Amino acid sequence: MPRILIMNAGTPQMSGGHLTEAQLSLAANSAHRSAWFAHERDLIVSPVEIPANLLSFIGATLDFDASSLRLVVPASRQPTILDDCTLLSRTVVERIKRHIRQDSAWRLYPCYSTEGVARLAALLGIPNTGDDFALQRGPDLLNRKSHFRQLATSVALPLPHGSVVTDPDGLSNAVTSLRSETGSVIIKLDNGAGGVGNVILTSNKSDPLPGARDTRWTSWPSFDPKALWSEMTTPSCKTLVVESYHLARSFFYLEYAIQDDSSIAFINSGSIRLRKSKDRSERALIWTGLELPSDLEDEQWLTAQAHAYRFVALSRDLGYRGMINIDAIFARDGRLLFNEANGRWGGGSVLHNIAIRLLGLDYSSRNVILSVRNVRSPSFQAAHDRFVKDGLLFDRTRKEGVIPLAADEQAGTVECVVIAPDRPTAHDQQQRLLGP
Structure with missing residues (x-):
């Protein structure tokens, strides 16, 4: 059964909706990398063109006819991501429909099961188990650091001590209560992917530590929660997670x-x-x-x-x-x-x-x-x-x-x-x- 590969890495659900040029480049690179999921006769929906020589090499390496692959790329002069709006645009949907008419049975295989992916499945007549959950944006629960702490606590996963904060006062209180455990705390943006939204504060002068975009030596009395709150939060994300940091x-x-x-x-x-x-x-x-x-x-x-x-x-x-x-x-x-x-x-x-x-x-x-x-x-x-x-x-x-x-x-x-x-x-x- 052929599949529709939906390469929607970097969506607002993952990035918070404020993509930098570097993040757009990462989304494009992710699409090229994810082309290795392809099997014969698959349809690839990608935010960017995938080079023909790369597809040919993938087919030769994995032993299938790469010429059987079909590619749908949104028409855009600017770097873009495959967000729900783009995925459900009339042009993209019609192009997908034209490609899949030759086969009666298809499966969707998205990077991220967004509401838009579920709506696309309905438009194409491809029912998927889990679509009802995705229509209510349920997968977002599994891609937020605050929700992870809440859900993980309910099944007794061992977690670092920490808390979810929604304002500068909460940030100040959390850092104050957690800093003594190891001398270091990590502050995480709720929907930042790949550690790009994380900052480590430490009272121990050290080299950069894993898990964050920045490691900062801090004299605790000089810690400014309002400045850090303003730096880390975005208009679409006003939630941070603060945890004790463990080597x-x-x-x-x-x-x-x-x-x-x-x-x-x-x-x-x-x-x-x-x-x-x-x-x-x-x-x-x-x-x-x-x-x-x-x-x-x-x-x-x-x-x-x-x-x-x-x-x-x-x-x-x-x-x-x-x-x-x-x-x-x-x-x-x-x-x-x-x-x-x-x-x-x-x-x-x-x-x-x-x-x-x-x-x-x-x-x-x-x-x-x-x-x-x-x-x-x-x-x-x-x-x-x-x-x-x-x-x-x-x-x-x-x-x-x-x-x-x-x-x-x-x-x-x-x-x-x-x-x-x-x-x-x-x-x-x-x-x-x-x-x-």
């Missing part, structure tokens, strides 16, 4: 799929990898990629799974259907602490999709999958040609090598996937890609 020895996520029949399938788990910037003035760590499977010890993994499953089951019982991923840490004192959940495609979803199609469902018992961001290259084609020349390109017989995922030509970088038989080999390959 971590491992960062990881767990990803699940809630199926139409209400069953819950574990999809994958990966470690989140970060590094310091060479620029000493940079106040955030650089996200270098993901590593699948996660490097947790068996007991840690089983403990995290048992807790996370309760949250996923609650999400199912609320009415949500689709992908859901949950971020967590094991703190340096050994405690398991959950940070947030996202009811949508996660960063590891594409990597898992590629791995099972090339290696089989049990790949995690035999392989390590590493995403490597910011590999220097002027274009996707240049990266591909370099990997062929250097003998790095993924080899189906050996079942290892490098796959270029997508290029950010403005930045002059390419994201790649390393497939290796073990972690040392994968890390060596990463160093070879990134250079000295």
